[in-house]
């Protein structure tokens with residue numbers, strides 16, 4: 434039921450473990466495969482391995498910041514690592530990273546020869562590439578994709594960045610160059626936080642933010658591409674549950690990648706998401722991922738299409754005994770009144786902004802037309 438076809442590959446489920454140190458070698462890839470992943474992406478392979486800076490990964494309850502710079506295994510070493518993953522029965526996507534089309538094509542053809550089922554071009558790392566990631570230039574992406582596509586027979590996917598003006602233009606360039614799909618998004622340039630007692634930022638330079646912080650950005654990127662370009666899409670950013678995976682699928686993704694959740698919760702999170710996804714689909718009567726794909730896109734409107742009809746909040750399930758006051762506090766229009774364990778909405782004051790319907794933890798408020 435949760436099988437999906439992505440890049441022409443038959444995945445047993447749409448959960449792909451993304452590029453990162455959790456997939457740093459063959460042993461780690463096998464852990465992802467045994468945990469139930471539909472496919473795995475290797476940590477990005479480069480021509481010149483660099484010494485890692487220390488420390489390089491910070492995290493909090495919502496996500497992480499990293500300045501980890503690619504795989505520390507030389508390209509030739511990946512022959513052995515990929516063989517381990519293939520022997521474990523996994524679908525392996527080889528991630529490669531470089532600054533020039535010919536270097537990318539060289540690395541991609543080696544990864545293909547070692548047994549990778551597809552290639553992902555990682556040209557969107559905000560930690561390494563500073564203010565302008567390579568993937569922010571459609572013309573450069575066209576040249577890079579074209580060169581790699583002409584050098585390998587396996588499908589080529591390009592990992593895009595939210596750190597760009599128009600992600601759809603880049604996706605169009607990838608499609609025009611023969612790319613089989615795009616994945617979006619890579620981490621987003623940021624600083625996780627500052628320790629105000631020591632005046633030290635989480636890491637001592639800018640890095641890539643991942644996890645829950647970037648899910649809204651990933652969702653918007655996937656929706657934008659899905660509305661503009663007809664190309665297979667893999668959603669990335671802050672997936673840690675079946676609900677999150679479904680959000681991406683409903684906005685047009687055929688598969689999703691999971692990174693930070695594996696790093697923070699362990700490989701078992703993959704099996705849990707897969708089981709929860711299967712249960713959800715069964716309960717809701719879906720037979721395939723394809724039936725769910727894009728369902729929320731139909732409910733997306735452009736700003737101009739939004740109707741300015743009069744709408745006011747109403748409260749259901751009264752009297753409200755939760756005493757959280759959340760609706761009252763957030764109502765900047767002074768329309769919510771609290772009186773003796775009851776909540777009422779003054780229809781003359783309510784302007785229908787909708788904020789209280791999201792703020793109420795029990796979802797007791799509705800907007801009514």
Ligand SMILES: Cc1cc2nc3c(=O)[nH]c(=O)nc-3n(C[C@H](O)[C@H](O)[C@H](O)COP(=O)(O)O)c2cc1C
Nearest residue numbers: 451452453477499555619643644670671691692693
């Ligand atoms: C520590 C760390 C290392 C990463 N290394 C790579 C990498 O080698 N290549 C790559 O394309 N993306 C890399 N990423 C980005 C992830 O694959 C993923 O795109 C990003 O973290 C967003 O997904 P998430 O919120 O599920 O983690 C890395 C992320 C983290 C946190």
